[in-house]
Amino acid sequence: MMGVLGTAQLGMAPIVAHIFSKNDDGSASFGWVIGRILVVLLMVHVILILGALMVWAERRVSAWMQDRIGPNRVGPQGLLQPLADLGKFMFKEDVIPGHVNKVMYTIAPLIATIPALITFAVVPFTGSYETVGGESVAVSWQIADLNIGVLYILAIAGIGVYGIALGGWASNSKYSLLGGVRASAQMISYELSLGLAVVPVVLMAGSLNLGEIIAYQAENTWLIFTQPLAFFIFLTASYAETNRLPFDMPESETELVAGYHTEFSSMKFALFFLAEYANMTVAAALVTTLYLGGWTFFGLETLGWGMGVLIFSLKVIFFLFAFIWVRWTIPRFRYDQLMNLGWVVFLPLTLINVVLTAGAIALDQTWMFFLLPVLLIAAACVATWIGWKRDEDKFQPLPTAPAAGEEGHA
Amino acid sequence: MAASFLHPLLAAGVDMPLEWVVGLGLALFSVGLLGVACRRNILIMLLSVEIMLNAANVVLVAFSRVHSELSGQVFVFFSMTVAAAEVAIGLAIVIAVYRLRQSTDVDDAADLGEVDYGPVPPLKLEGEDQHHHDDHGDADHSNDAGSDGAAPDSAEPIGAAGEA
Amino acid sequence: MTTVLFIVFGGMALVSALLAVTRQNPIASAIWLVGMFFGLAGVYVVLEAYFVAAVQVLVYAGAIMVLFLFVIMLLDLRTKQLDEEGPPKMPIWGVLAAVLFIVASGWALMDAVGTPGFFPDAEERAALELDGSAKAIGADLFGRWLLAFEVTSILLLGGILGAVILTKRRLT
Amino acid sequence: MTVTVKPVRRRKASFLDRLYLPAIAKGLSITFMRMFKPKVTMQFPEERWTVRDEYRGMPVLVSDDEGRPKCVACSLCEFVCPPKAIFIVPDELEAGNNVERGPAVFDLNMLRCIYCGLCEEACPEEAIFMSKNYLVWGAEREDMIFHKDKLYELGGVREEGVKKWKDK
Known part of the structure; x- marks a missing residue:
């Protein structure tokens, strides 16, 4: 499988293609290594710039939703606001409180940021159709073509929580510690649902490789149509994994001041900020790749690899917008509701979904794929209805309140 | 095929002596042994057990490589399952011991007898006399983790057997 | 190339493991252990066991150690209490036992290496093909x-x- | 300690409420539609508030229609000022003026001023007024102490009001 951003496909001059190509025997040449490093640097900067733009977008969109205008002074439409923010972060005093564990306090923002940046390595951002064995196959381009791409992302994304948990612990303050503890509990709870929501996708595509998952979707149909429940649960769990509202328990400002980053300032705080937005970008890219066909869009992608980039970007931007949209709409869950949702609602649903999908594949009944969502949604409705019935006694008329005179002396 | 993404770097295949991997497993196992034998902190002892399990995993993968046989890698999964179950139980025990002894030192848990932390004040009920159970309290019960925040949901003292 | 990578990752795993068992603070121990898991994942990649490497990070670093960290934070060991415990004591007999173990098993290993055919030699090893992909492991499992x-x-x-x-x- | 329980009747959640999703969809549609509603933010430096007549902005000193300062340095405003923001040094004016008295120094400390308007009330000559100016700024603390010239410049000319000294 062609995984590298092939220079030849980019229409570069043959001499350039030669510089960046591997040796004839397939081993690494110097030019190839340099080319790879350049692509990696490009990708990292795309994410960093996107992260900065997301801060602007968050402020603008939230303002629009509240009948305000938002930052519009620095540059056209306030687009240079991220630069101004960056300048402020860089020149602010980097306070290290006296009571913190200095080593952990310093490395925690780094631990939070690096996993967020390196997960993007396996996400296919465009591709092309190539004839393999007489068949036209969608071949994706990504930095590293990993056969275990989905596992890689899940594994690395799970590391990010160390930054938050350690940041909270090293700050040596009550609010930060509570934020860190909440983050680790939340991460464990939702990683299960997240992973189990991906399993049907992997089962149907027959591969853990993100490129092959896209190829499957290009050939058949987008998995959002056949696995809407898995899509919905994955999306919701990724909100929890990225600590975004309505699941931002680790930093809930109304209870914990700012949670795990209460004691952080200057660039350390900026790194936590960046990690959150980079994580959102990865989550959006992953939802796009797993459920919405990645860089494909009903044949439009055949126009060229640039079109693929455009389609992929638009899909990712939609989900990034959805992150912001949901944040400014839905209030925060209570902590027990959060845990309840993860363990009592999502986990059984994903498990049933996995079993049903596996059964449909084993029986080779492809029509069942279209019946499954209906079945599952019906099952969810019935389960809710049973719960609603059971709760009825909670809402029985309460015993009459004691008379006003007695109340004070009780 | 499996190595496609690293292939240019590892074109020559695995060319190092595989004995070294077994050696690494040995070294890791003895480090784990050192931890279990010498440290008294129950958390670090649990971590050391993890190191020993990992040492076994390394050797399993190495021999799977040597004999071109996947069973070794499959066994790593079983070992990971065992590790997961062990950690769940182990941490539960740590929490239970910590609740009783207020310590993570295994030597504090060497004695089977219950430590008497004094009676825990019973659940305060509405309308009950406020000063009713003051005579129960003694200096010791401040040590009991169960008595501070969690008293309302446990009407009995945590170390109930200690009173008998 | 693999030799260099193995020395880097294996060394990282070994040093992290040693630091993990000698730290006084359990949190520091846990973090060093995460380093060891990453080192071992690297070793698995060098050994072409990619799936195992990913699962190593996913299960050990992503789940087990987060649980550990959660419990350590929950117990909330005060630095004062840790100071009372003092620096970790390493009884000489424990170190001796570890050294004795490594010597004994190292001797056994050397013995095994001497046995012809126990470890395949270089040419034989180069010819070996092992598909460590998820599919192959799943089929076996x-x-x-x-x-x-x-x-x-x-x-x-x-x-x-x-x-x-x-x-x-x-x-x- | 006793706990007083006050029973609160809760509406029973309907089945649709329990599904949560319709409510979430409704909320999302509301926020989405809000994005296209007219904005209420005022672009401040370009657009300004039109303040009401009662508005009390920064106190300023005014001149009469002939451009002569009206203040006679009676120090009543200095006396009445609750936060003691005004500092006046009276002086004799040179011959030719209709009045003999005027301020040599009239400092208004805008870091202290509370915009109470008592100076305006107290002034017998109607020389100090609460302007409509709400844009008071300075780069340093010294800049926030407004001197006589600046106050007259901000106040400008005010034709109506007391002109008793003119009749002399």
């Missing part, structure tokens, strides 16, 4: 080792029940 796989589910169930019963204060 759900084929030959299906019974063992099912038994692990019982083990995990036991683990869950045990953990719940141990941490629950009172069963009512």
Whole structure:
């Protein structure tokens, strides 16, 4: 499988293609290594710039939703606001409180940021159709073509929580510690649902490789149509994994001041900020790749690899917008509701979904794929209805309140 | 095929002596042994057990490589399952011991007898006399983790057997 | 190339493991252990066991150690209490036992290396093909080792029940 | 300690409420539609508030229609000022003026001023007024102490009001 951003496909001059190509025997040449490093640097900067733009977008969109205008002074439409923010972060005093564990306090923002940046390595951002064995196959381009791409992302994304948990612990303050503890509990709870929501996708595509998952979707149909429940649960769990509202328990400002980053300032705080937005970008890219066909869009992608980039970007931007949209709409869950949702609602649903999908594949009944969502949604409705019935006694008329005179002396 | 993404770097295949991997497993196992034998902190002892399990995993993968046989890698999964179950139980025990002894030192848990932390004040009920159970309290019960925040949901003292 | 990578990752794993068992603070220990897991994942990649490497990070670093960290934070060991414990004491007999173990098993290893055919030589090794992909491992796991796989589910169930019963204060 | 329980009747959640999703969809549609509603933010430096007549902005000193300062340095405003923001040094004016008295120094400390308007009330000559100016700024603390010239410049000319000294 062609995984590298092939220079030849980019229409570069043959001499350039030669510089960046591997040796004839397939081993690494110097030019190839340099080319790879350049692509990696490009990708990292795309994410960093996107992260900065997301801060602007968050402020603008939230303002629009509240009948305000938002930052519009620095540059056209306030687009240079991220630069101004960056300048402020860089020149602010980097306070290290006296009571913190200095080593952990310093490395925690780094631990939070690096996993967020390196997960993007396996996400296919465009591709092309190539004839393999007489068949036209969608071949994706990504930095590293990993056969275990989905596992890689899940594994690395799970590391990010160390930054938050350690940041909270090293700050040596009550609010930060509570934020860190909440983050680790939340991460464990939702990683299960997240992973189990991906399993049907992997089962149907027959591969853990993100490129092959896209190829499957290009050939058949987008998995959002056949696995809407898995899509919905994955999306919701990724909100929890990225600590975004309505699941931002680790930093809930109304209870914990700012949670795990209460004691952080200057660039350390900026790194936590960046990690959150980079994580959102990865989550959006992953939802796009797993459920919405990645860089494909009903044949439009055949126009060229640039079109693929455009389609992929638009899909990712939609989900990034959805992150912001949901944040400014839905209030925060209570902590027990959060845990309840993860363990009592999502986990059984994903498990049933996995079993049903596996059964449909084993029986080779492809029509069942279209019946499954209906079945599952019906099952969810019935389960809710049973719960609603059971709760009825909670809402029985309460015993009459004691008379006003007695109340004070009780 | 499996190595496609690293292939240019590892074109020559695995060319190092595989004995070294077994050696690494040995070294890791003895480090784990050192931890279990010498440290008294129950958390670090649990971590050391993890190191020993990992040492076994390394050797399993190495021999799977040597004999071109996947069973070794499959066994790593079983070992990971065992590790997961062990950690769940182990941490539960740590929490239970910590609740009783207020310590993570295994030597504090060497004695089977219950430590008497004094009676825990019973659940305060509405309308009950406020000063009713003051005579129960003694200096010791401040040590009991169960008595501070969690008293309302446990009407009995945590170390109930200690009173008998 | 693999030799260099192995020395880097293996060394990282070994040093992290040593630091993990000698730290006074359990949190520092846990973090060093995460470093060891990453080193071992690197070793697995060098050995072309990619799936195992990913699962190593996913399960050990992503789940088990987060749980560990959660519990350590929950216990909230004060620095004062840690200071009372003092720096970790390493009894000489413990170190001796570890050294004795490594010498004895190293001797056994050397003995095995001497046995012809125990470890394949370089040419033989280059010819070996091992497909460590998820598909191959899955086929093996759900084929030959299906019974063992099912038994692990019982083990995990036991683990869950045990953990719940141990941490629950009172069963009512 | 006793706990007083006050029963609160809760509406029973309907089945649709329990599904949560319809409510979430409704909320999302509301926020989405809000994005296209007219904005209420005022672009401040370009657009300004039109303040009401009662508005009390920064106190300023005014001149009469002939451009002569009206303040006679009676120090009543200095006396009445609750936060003691005004500092006046009276002086004799040179011959030719209709009045003999005027301020040599009239400092208004805008870091202290509370915009109470008592100076305006107290002034017998109607020389100090609460302007409509709400844009008071300075780069340093010294800049926030407004001197006589600046106050007259901000106040400008005010034709109506007391002109008793003119009749002399």
